[in-house]
Amino acid sequence: MTEVLFMSYCVNCGVELQKSEPRCPLCGTEVLNPNERDEEKPIRPYPAHVEHLDKTVDRRYMASFISLLMLIPLFTAMLANVLVSKQITWSYLVLGGELVLFTVFLLPMIARMPKVLYMVIDAVAVGVLLLLIRVLTKSSWDWFLLLGLPITALTALMCWFFSLMADEKCKIPVLVRFTYALTCVGLLVVAIEFFIGLYRHAIAWPTWSLYVLFPCLVLASSLLILNRRARVKEEIRKRFYF
Amino acid sequence: MSKNKKPTKWMKLDNAALIYPATMNRSWTALFRLSATLTEPIDEDILEVAQKRTLRRLPWFAYKLKRGLFWFYLEHSDDLPKIEQDVANPCVRMRLSENEGFCMRVRYYQNRIAVEFFHVLTDGTGGQVFLQTLVAEYLRLKYGANIPRSEKILDCSEEPKPEEAEDSFAKHSGRITQTRKEVKAYHIKGTDERNGFVHIITGSMNAQDVLAKAKEKGVSATVYLTAVLILSVDAIQRRKVPSIHNYKPVKVSVPVNLRNVFHSKTLRNFANYVNPGIDPRLGEYTFDEVLNIVHHTLAMEVTEKLLNVKITTNVRSEQNTVLRLTPLFIKNMALKYVYSQVGDALSSTTISNLGVAKLPEEMAQYVRRMDFILGPLADNRVCSAALTYNGRLRINFTRTIAEPWLEREFFTRLVKLGIPVKVESNQRE
Numbered sequence: 261m262t263e264v265l266f267m268s269y270c271v272n273c274g275v276e277l278q279k280s281e282p283r284c285p286l287c288g289t290e291v292l293n294p295n296e297r298d299e300e301k302p303i304r305p306y307p308a309h310v311e312h313l314d315k316t317v318d319r320r321y322m323a324s325f326i327s328l329l330m331l332i333p334l335f336t337a338m339l340a341n342v343l344v345s346k347q348i349t350w351s352y353l354v355l356g357g358e359l360v361l362f363t364v365f366l367l368p369m370i371a372r373m374p375k376v377l378y379m380v381i382d383a384v385a386v387g388v389l390l391l392l393i394r395v396l397t398k399s400s401w402d403w404f405l406l407l408g409l410p411i412t413a414l415t416a417l418m419c420w421f422f423s424l425m426a427d428e429k430c431k432i433p434v435l436v437r438f439t440y441a442l443t444c445v446g447l448l449v450v451a452i453e454f455f456i457g458l459y460r461h462a463i464a465w466p467t468w469s470l471y472v473l474f475p476c477l478v479l480a481s482s483l484l485i486l487n488r489r490a491r492v493k494e495e496i497r498k499r500f501y502f
Numbered sequence: 503m504s505k506n507k508k509p510t511k512w513m514k515l516d517n518a519a520l521i522y523p524a525t526m527n528r529s530w531t532a533l534f535r536l537s538a539t540l541t542e543p544i545d546e547d548i549l550e551v552a553q554k555r556t557l558r559r560l561p562w563f564a565y566k567l568k569r570g571l572f573w574f575y576l577e578h579s580d581d582l583p584k585i586e587q588d589v590a591n592p593c594v595r596m597r598l599s600e601n602e603g604f605c606m607r608v609r610y611y612q613n614r615i616a617v618e619f620f621h622v623l624t625d626g627t628g629g630q631v632f633l634q635t636l637v638a639e640y641l642r643l644k645y646g647a648n649i650p651r652s653e654k655i656l657d658c659s660e661e662p663k664p665e666e667a668e669d670s671f672a673k674h675s676g677r678i679t680q681t682r683k684e685v686k687a688y689h690i691k692g693t694d695e696r697n698g699f700v701h702i703i704t705g706s707m708n709a710q711d712v713l714a715k716a717k718e719k720g721v722s723a724t725v726y727l728t729a730v731l732i733l734s735v736d737a738i739q740r741r742k743v744p745s746i747h748n749y750k751p752v753k754v755s756v757p758v759n760l761r762n763v764f765h766s767k768t769l770r771n772f773a774n775y776v777n778p779g780i781d782p783r784l785g786e787y788t789f790d791e792v793l794n795i796v797h798h799t800l801a802m803e804v805t806e807k808l809l810n811v812k813i814t815t816n817v818r819s820e821q822n823t824v825l826r827l828t829p830l831f832i833k834n835m836a837l838k839y840v841y842s843q844v845g846d847a848l849s850s851t852t853i854s855n856l857g858v859a860k861l862p863e864e865m866a867q868y869v870r871r872m873d874f875i876l877g878p879l880a881d882n883r884v885c886s887a888a889l890t891y892n893g894r895l896r897i898n899f900t901r902t903i904a905e906p907w908l909e910r911e912f913f914t915r916l917v918k919l920g921i922p923v924k925v926e927s928n929q930r931e
Contacts, residue, residue: 273910274917275705278926285703285927286910306702306928307611311589313698318527324831370831371569 268293280304323369330358352396356389375423383416406459414451418444435487435496439480446476511578513565517671517816518771519622521845523567523574524837525880529698531596533877534626534854534887536633537616539870544610545644550585552640553608556632557582559658562667562769563632566603567622572830576605576622583607588616590928591700593877593900596620608636613870615640618877621771626856626874626887627759628769631656634861641868649865653767663767670766675817676810687779687850688739688750690883692903700878701901703909703927709858709895711921719790721797724855727888727897728754728778729792730919734911735850736782746783753779755849756800760813763806774812776803777849846881851908853897855888866892876900884908 268277268291270284279302283290334354341351363385368378390408394401421444424430425437432440453469466473486492515523522532557564564583565576583604588611596618601607605620615637619629635656641647651657695701709723716726735752743749760772778799780787787795802808819825825833859872874889875898883903889896899909913923 273914275913276922276924278924281926281929282931283929285701285925285929286906286913303612304928304931305704305926306590306592307588308930309587309589310591310697310699310930311594313529313595320831321527321834324835328832328835 278302278305319369323366327362327366327370330362334358350396352392353389356385356392360385360389376420379416379420379423382419383412386412386416403459407455410455411452414448418448433487435483435493439483439487442476442480442483446473446480449473511561512568513562513576513667514669515574515576515622516669516768516770516772517813517820518625518773520573520820521837521841522621524834525841525845526595528597529595530878530880532621532880533593533596533618534621534629535593535616535618535873535875535877536626536629536889537614537873537875538633538637539614539872540637540641540868541613541870542868543613544615544640546585546610548643549608549610549615549640550582552636552643553585554582555639555658556636559635559656559660559662560632560666560769561662563606563619563623565605565623567598567605567620568603569830572826572828572833574622574830579603585610587611588614590930591698592616592702592875592928593618594698594700606632616873624769625759625771625773626757626854627761627773628771630654630856630859631769634859634865637869638865641865645868647864647868650862652862655862655865665767666769668766668768669770670760670764670768670772671813671817674760674764674766674810675814677814678811679815679818680811682815682844684777684844684848685751686847687753687777688735688743688782689847689850689881690735690738690903690908691742692883692905692907695902695904698902701899701904701906701928702875703899703901703906703925704873704896705899705909705913705916705923705925706894706896707916707921707923709890709893712895715919715921719793721793723895724756724853724888725793725797725800727855728756728796728853729789730915731851731853731886731908731912732778732780732792732796733787733789734908734915736780736787737911738907739782749782751779751781753777753849755846755852757852757854758804758809760809763804763809774809775849776800779850841880846879849882851882852876852879852885853888854886858890861891871896873898878902886912 268279268281269275270277270287270289270291272287272289273284275284275286277284277291281291334351337351337354338348341348360382363382367381387409390404390412394404394408422441425432425441430437449472450466450469453466454463457463486496526532561578564579564581566579568575568577581602583602583606586607586609588609592609596605596607598605598620605623607618609616609618615633617629617633617636619632624632631654634654635658638647638649638651638655639658642649649655712723712726716723719726721729731754732752735754739749739752755775755777757773757775760766760774761768764772766772776799778796780792780795825836828836854874854876856874861869870892871894872889872891873896874887876885876887878900879885884899884901886897886899888898899906899912901909913925916923
C-alpha cells in the first residue's frame with residue numbers, strides 16, 4: 261500500500277485534503293474516499309474546545325467618549341457667556357458641575373485606583389463646585405465653611421465606608437454590615453442638623469434628625485439580633501439570594 | 503525591608519507598539535502565533551521549566567502592560583505565565599487581566615508548542631527567536647539534545663543583552679517625514695462569526711514548487727504569492743460589487759523586516775509595511791501585470807532611504823509635544839481614529855512571510871513542522887501568514903467571517919498555476 265492510495269482531493273477545489281478534514285474547508289464538499297473508511301479517526305489539528313468571547317460593552321472606551329462629549333455643552337456655555345457678558349462668569353458653574361459628574365460617574369470607569377482616592381477626588385470636585393458658587397454669587401464664607409465643606413467631607417467619608425462594607429473581600433457578616441451602614445446614615449443626619457445649627461449660630465439639642473436616627477438604630481439593632489439566629493439568617497439568605 | 507526592594511524594571515513601548523494597546527478592546531487584541539510541532543507529545547512540566555529558563559534569558563517577554571497617565575508602558579514581572587492547553591480558535595483576543603497581565607501565552611496540544619504574542623512585545627522575527635529558544639531548551643531538558651546556539655536560538659545560560667530590547671525605530675529615525683495619506687482599499691465583507699470564532703485554514707505546499715514558479719517569472723516567492731493574493735481579492739470584488747464605478751483599489755499589506763535593511767539586533771518590533779496593489783476600475787489585470795506591479799513596488803519602497811522616511815514619520819508623531827502631554831484616555835481615542843484611517847483601512851488583506859526557518863540538525867530531528875499565524879486584524883476580516891520549514895511552505899489564513907471566499911480563490915489559483923496544495927483547518931465537525 262502506498263500513501264498515494266489514501267490521498268483525498270476536493271472534487272470542487274482541486275486541493276488535497278488532510279486526513280483530519282471531514283469536508284473541504286474551502287467549499288464544504290464532503291470527503292468520500294472508499295479506501296479510508298475503516299481507518300482510525302485521525303487527530304484533528306486543533307482541539308475541540310472553543311474559547312468564547314463574551315460580548316460586553318467596553319466601559320472604559322464609552323466613559324472616555326462621554327467625557328469628550330461633555331466638552332460640547334461646556335464650550336457652548338462658555339462661548340454664550342463670553343458673547344453676552346464679554347467675560348467668563350456663570351459658565352464656570354457648568355465647568356464645576358461637569359467636573360463633579362466626571363469624577364463621580366466617569367472616572368471610576370476610566371482609571372483604576374484605591375477606593376479612598378475616588379472619594380477624596382469626588383469630595384474635592386464637589387468642594388470646587390461649592391467654592392465656584394460662593395465666588396460667583398459673592399455670598400458669605402459662612403455657608404461654605406460651616407455647611408458645604410463639612411457635609412461634603414462627611415458624605416464622602418460615609419460613601420467610602422459603604423464601599424468598604426460592599427467589598428466582596430469584607431469578612432464582616434452581611435447583616436452586621438447593614439447594621440453599621442444604617443447607624444452611619446442616622447449619625448450623618450444628626451451631623452447635618454448640627455452643622456445647620458452651627459451655620460445659624462443656634463446650636464441646640466437634635467430634634468428632627470432624631471426621627472431618622474431612631475428608626476435607623478432600631479432597624480440596626482434588629483439586624484444584629486437576627487444575625488445571632490442562624491436559622492432566621494439562613495432563611496433571609498435563601499429568600500434574598502441574588 | 504521595603505527600602506531595600508529593587509525598583510521594578512520598566513520600559514517604554516516601542517514606536518510600532520504604541521498603537522496596539524490603544525486599539526485593543528474586549529473582543530480584539532493584535533496577536534500573532536508561532537508554533538512548532540515535535541515528534542512526540544508535549545510534557546507540560548518540562549515545558550514550564552523550559553519557559554522559565556527562556557524568560558530568564560529573554561526577560562523582555564515577561565513584561566506586563568500597564569497604564570501610565572500619558573502612555574502605556576511595560577513593567578517586568580518575576581512571575582511566570584501559566585502554560586495553557588490549546589483551543590480550537592487560536593489567536594482569539596488576549597484579555598490581559600485573565601492572562602495575569604502578561605502579553606504572551608504558551609499553549610500546547612498533542613505534539614505542538616504554540617506561543618501567542620501581543621504585538622506590543624515583539625514582531626514575527628522576535629517571536630521566532632523566543633519560540634526557537636523555548637523549543638531548544640525543551641528538547642535539551644527532555645532528550646538531553648545538545649543544540650548549538652546562535653542568534654536565532656539563544657543560549658539560556660547567558661545574560662540578557664540590552665541591545666535586544668532597544669527601540670530601533672527611535673535609533674534609526676532621520677529628519678525627513680512624509681504624509682501617510684493613501685487611498686483606502688476594498689475590504690472583504692461577510693457573515694460575522696458568533697462568539698468570536700477564528701477560522702484557520704492552512705495550505706501547505708512544496709517550497710521548491712513555489713520558488714521554481716517564481717523564478718520562472720523572475721520574482722521572489724513573496725512577490726509571487728502577493729500577486730496571487732491580489733488577483734484573488736480582485737476576483738471577489740468583481741463578483742460582489744455590481745458596478746465598476748464602485749470598485750476600490752485592491753492592495754495587500756506586506757510586512758517588511760527592517761532588520762534586513764538597518765543594522766539592529768532588537769527582539770522588539772522592528773517592521774514596516776508596503777501596500778502594493780491595483781486599481782480594478784482601470785480594467786482586468788493579467789497575472790504578469792500584477793507580478794510586475796508588486797515586484798517594482800517592493801523594489802521601489804523597500805530601500806533604506808524610503809523606509810527611513812516612513813520610520814521618521816511615525817517617530818515624529820510620537821515626539822509631538824501636544825500628543826505627549828495629552829492624557830492617555832484622550833490619546834487612546836485619537837490613536838483609535840488614526841488607526842481607523844491609516845491602519846487596516848489602506849489594505850484589503852495582509853500576507854506576512856517570515857521566510858525560511860532553518861534549525862540545526864540536532865534540533866531539526868525533533869521538529870516536524872513550524873507554523874506562523876496572524877491573529878485577526880481590526881478591520882480586515884481575512885489575513886494570511888507564511889513560513890517555510892523543512893521544504894514545506896505553509897500559508898495560514900485567519901478569518902473572522904463565515905465564508906472562506908479568499909482562501910478558496912487563493913488556493914485554487916495556486917493549483918491552477920501548477921502548485922499542488924494540501925489543506926487542513928480548525929473547522930468544527
